[in-house]
Amino acid sequence: MVEMKNVNVHYASGIDALVNVNLRINDGEFVFIVGESGAGKSTLMKLMMRELMPSSGRVFVNGYNLEKLKGNRIAKFRRSIGLVFQDFRLIQDYTVYENVAFVLRIADQSNRYIRQRVPYVLNLMEMAGKAKHKTRELSGGEQQRVAIARALANDPGLLIVDEPTGNLDPEKSYKLVGLLKEINRCGTTVVMITHEHDLVRYFGGRIINIDKGEITFDETIGGNDEDQ
Ligand code: ADP
Secondary structure, three states: OEEEEEEEEEOOOOOEEEEEEEEEEOOOOEEEEEOOOOOOHHHHHHHHOOOOOOOEEEEEEOOEEHHHOOOHHHHHHHHOEEEEOOOOOOOOOOEHHHHHHHHHHHOOOOHHHHHHHHHHHHHHOOOHHHOOOEHHHOOHHHHHHHHHHHHHOOOOOEEEEEOOOOOOOHHHHHHHHHHHHHHHHOOOEEEEEEOOHHHHHHHOEEEEEEEOOEEEEEEEEOOOOOOO
16 A cells, blocks of 8 residues: 655755655555656655655555654565566576575575475566576566566565566567556556556556646546456
C-alpha cells in the first residue's frame, strides 16, 4: 500500500517537482503511472522508496510512516518493496543465479531457502534457463527480467518498476507487462512507471497521470487485453 497526503517536493534548484499530491494505492492493485519526461515520475518513485523525503506532506508505504523510520527498520522497510531501475543495477560479473541469491544472503536467508527461492523467481520471469550465465552475456530484455526476478526475491508486497519497456521492441514490451500482470495476480501490488500511452491503453486498469508535478488524472479504464 502507498499513501501520500498533501505531498510537495521542492528541489533546491527552485523546481516544484510535486505539487499537493494525494494518492492511495491499495494492496493488490496494478497501477500505471504515466507522464512526460520531467513530469515528476522519478521523484514520486524516490519518495516511495524513501530515497527522498517530501518538503511537506506525508508518505506511508506498506504500513510504514516513512518520516518516522529509523535504524534497522529502514532495512526492513526496504525489503518490503521490490525496485526495478531503468539501468537494472545488476552485478555484471555475477551469474544470473548469483545476482538473485545475493539479495537473499543480505537478508540473512538460509542456504536451503535460497536454493528454493532463486529458481522459483527465475522461473516466474522465464529466466531459469540462463541461471548459470554471466549477466553481461545477456540481452537488455533478459537483464531486465533478471532485475525483476531479483526484486521479487524477498517476496515484497509492492513492486515498483521504472520504465521497464524503454529499450524493448513492442512485442517484448507487451509480453513483459503480461508477466508483471501475472505477478500482480499472485498478490503483489505493482506500480509501473512509463511514458508509453499505447501500452497503457492496451492493458487498461488504473492509470495515474502526472503533469508538471500534479496528478491530473487518476482513473480505471478498460483495456483491449483479452483477459480484462
Ligand atoms: P520524470 O521522472 O517524470 O522525468 P523527475 O521526477 O525526474 O521527472 O523530475 C521532475 C522535475 O524535477 C524536473 O523538472 C526535473 O528537472 C527536476 N528534478 C529532478 N531531480 C532533481 C534534483 N535532484 N534537483 C533538482 N531538480 C530536479
